[in-house]
Amino acid sequence: MTNIRDLAQMAGVSVTTVSRVLNQHPYVSEEKRKAVLEAIKVSNYHKNINAVHLSKGKTQLMGVVIPFSDHSYFAMLLKGIAKQALEHNYKLVLFQTEYIESKEMEALQMLKQKQIDSLIICSRSCDISIIEEHLQFGPIVLCEDNPRSKISSTFVNHYKIFSDALDYLYQKGHRQIGYCIGRRSGTNSQNRELAYQHFHKKYRLPYNSDYIIDQCLYFEDGERVITRIKEMDTPPSALLVTSDQVAAGIVISCQNQQLSIPDDIAIIGFDNEPIAKMLNITTIEIPLVEMGGNLFQQALNRALTNREISVKLIERGTV
Amino acid sequence: MTNIRDLAQMAGVSVTTVSRVLNQHPYVSEEKRKAVLEAIKVSNYHKNINAVHLSKGKTQLMGVVIPFSDHSYFAMLLKGIAKQALEHNYKLVLFQTEYIESKEMEALQMLKQKQIDSLIICSRSCDISIIEEHLQFGPIVLCEDNPRSKISSTFVNHYKIFSDALDYLYQKGHRQIGYCIGRRSGTNSQNRELAYQHFHKKYRLPYNSDYIIDQCLYFEDGERVITRIKEMDTPPSALLVTSDQVAAGIVISCQNQQLSIPDDIAIIGFDNEPIAKMLNITTIEIPLVEMGGNLFQQALNRALTNREISVKLIERGTV
The missing domain is CATH 3.40.50.2300 (Response regulator)
Structure with missing residues (x-):
């Protein structure tokens, strides 16, 4: 597969110039830009998106921790999250943890390693202090009523x-x-x-x-x-x-x-x-789809917000 | 945040040497390796995993296309896929497409751009020929009976x-x-x-x-x-x-x-x-969880396999 060095050689320019063209940096002469674009065309070069993420520091990936994907409560939250992700051009990385703490840690680890931009934890086994330690690496959002914590959340009381x-x-x-x-x-x-x-x-x-x-x-x-x-x-x-x-x-x-x-x-x-x-x-x-949407919005930014969602008793025939 | 150049300067070595240490390349003197490791320790450097993926060409991410995450059929397939992913240390990137073709294209695009290693399409709107064009970028697996295609699948008849x-x-x-x-x-x-x-x-x-x-x-x-x-x-x-x-x-x-x-x-x-x-x-x-597990296994490798799963009539009281 063609790499950036191959492109530089083909275009007769430096690797730096190729990089600048790929990243739409302004300081490239029109002549060199054309040569690079031609080399890209000829070689059918596909930009490795991981290189782009490396340069931008963003992945457009959001992590979602749920214990069970086939449980309707989590499926509804996930539906609300996924609906917003679709609109905001985010992809979701799903961690189905089955409440195994080490699997939650993997999600936090991916945030630390910048594989995901942010993390929604719908339900957790690990201690809240471990999550707080990882806030420095990106937004983390919880779906629980935890007023003492420094973590954003959407919850019902x-x-x-x-x-x-x-x-x-x-x-x-x-x-x-x-x-x-x-x-x-x-x-x-x-x-x-x-x-x-x-x-x-x-x-x-x-x-x-x-x-x-x-x-x-x-x-x-x-x-x-x-x-x-x-x-x-x-x-x-x-x-x-x-x-x-x-x-x-x-x-x-x-x-x-x-x-x-x-x-x-x-x-x-x-x-x-x-x-x-x-x-x-x-x-x-309980408006779970709406709550999922709100979790997504909170995970998009770093501001600390805690939003309580109101609920309603629906009286029918079983009481 | 510390980058690889900062580490090189701190350790008094070249960027190449730092890179070699990070990637466990053998040709580094013990003295230089120690200097780099010390710099990593002092600076609390976190390796950007995107750089690792860039060098390895693998992400340990698998894409999963499903139209609706709250539909029990897809939730069961996803459960089977996620169970295997948990065991094989893979993360899932979820595309809830609502059968919007452009959203399926985004999944294929991510495969092309190496953001995911492989792709499971549980149900699709886009043409099979478009999917076949993307096979060159990594394994793609379908959950349908399509004997004429060159795409691996797990299906019931x-x-x-x-x-x-x-x-x-x-x-x-x-x-x-x-x-x-x-x-x-x-x-x-x-x-x-x-x-x-x-x-x-x-x-x-x-x-x-x-x-x-x-x-x-x-x-x-x-x-x-x-x-x-x-x-x-x-x-x-x-x-x-x-x-x-x-x-x-x-x-x-x-x-x-x-x-x-x-x-x-x-x-x-x-x-x-x-x-x-x-x-x-x-x-x-229909053993959907088992089918999900099989889809995962097929997505792990490039071999073309089509596996039919057998089903069973369960006679109860509604006929």
Whole structure:
């Protein structure tokens, strides 16, 4: 393959001149420019874009860390990010980490090594201090409510959402309320657990840790939730389910197992996905595509901004 | 930021020597190597990985073209690709194209410019000849049955699958069979339409183009399908539905609208997603995650291979 030295030789000019022509530097005589362009044409030379990035210090690549690409919550965020990337002529480098910390580190490493211009971390396992250390290498954006950190973020107030939803169920007469969640670690989940604890204190309700069911990510996990609840001596009368997919799985499982919703068990889903509408599931609407778009915008610049996105309770037939 | 010239000056050696040390070239004296390493340490120099890629001609980046990241078919392929990428220390550059041809061209352009080492095109709008022109720049892999092309692929035989499924429904007594599909263009869809036409010829059945319902991608599209079928004077008695998500939406819609499955309408889904199992939907199992893994392996090397993946009819309660 032709390289820049070959071009210089063909055009009878210096390597510096070829470089200047490739980078549209003004100080090149018209004669030399023509000779270089002719050499490029004859040799069918393709500029190695890595050389351009090296000279410009920009790649037009943005990193996106997500644990699972087939999980609807992350797929929706990714959709919003990708939509903006399409418009702004950015490409996305996808890190599907499965919450493996070393894989998150690789993303940070790529930012450090200038392979990507910026990084969106939709969900993380690694410590926030490690991320803060890498801010010097480019913009990093999080999707969590972490007011003490120096990192930009787009988030919903999971503490308030959980508190409000629990109050709503309390007002509907529920005293034994459980919840289903993806994982219990993670800032968002810890905020939700705190709201759950405070709710029990506020109303002096007995706290039952069996009512917290984790590893709930996909539609099919709804079946496991119902199986587990049926085994309990005193099952919860209502569930907050942090994914509409799982909520839908619970609704279908209840149909299959002759449990009545909301009489036997009330359900509040999260996100307001189309499946929630079709199954008439009461849910908290979270504009995930919009949040993805906002994450992209924040990753474009270095200013520290923390943007809270508001949510809405959609009352349907499962409470 | 320190560059290679600064390092050379600090170490009292030439730029070439620094470059040799960075690239572990053998012909450097021990004394000079130590001086460079010391300068790197003192200056906290971070090697610009674009320079490394420039010298190695490899990026460890693989491009993946998908039209929609939130569509379960593509999310499953992507999951399989990403799983292999994780193991082989590759990063994925994601092109969510929404079937916009110019966005596919950008992916091909990045291959040409060596920003990515290879490219997986899960579904395309652009002409196959354009893709073939870009094979000289690196491995490109398709997910379609295109025996005439010079491009590696992993695929299922959509013609045969459709023919077999239609024969199965015929044997169950169905004579008015329709199908739901994402789009009618595209190699896979054209193969399916061909099977549909041949089926009607073989059994001398009247062909009704109203029975082909396109733009069926998501769960919620199932509602539109049922609305449309209820408006028909002579509705189909069975539907092949090329996505379990859409099939699930149809099943829920039928529940909501008091249509009985399979008596009023029989359904065969595609993919065998967990939602099909929970809703007891008869479906064609397609191992999408495995196919994604295979696409990744093919994209790692330049050998031309076409691998057909076999599928399986899972008989449940909707036929």
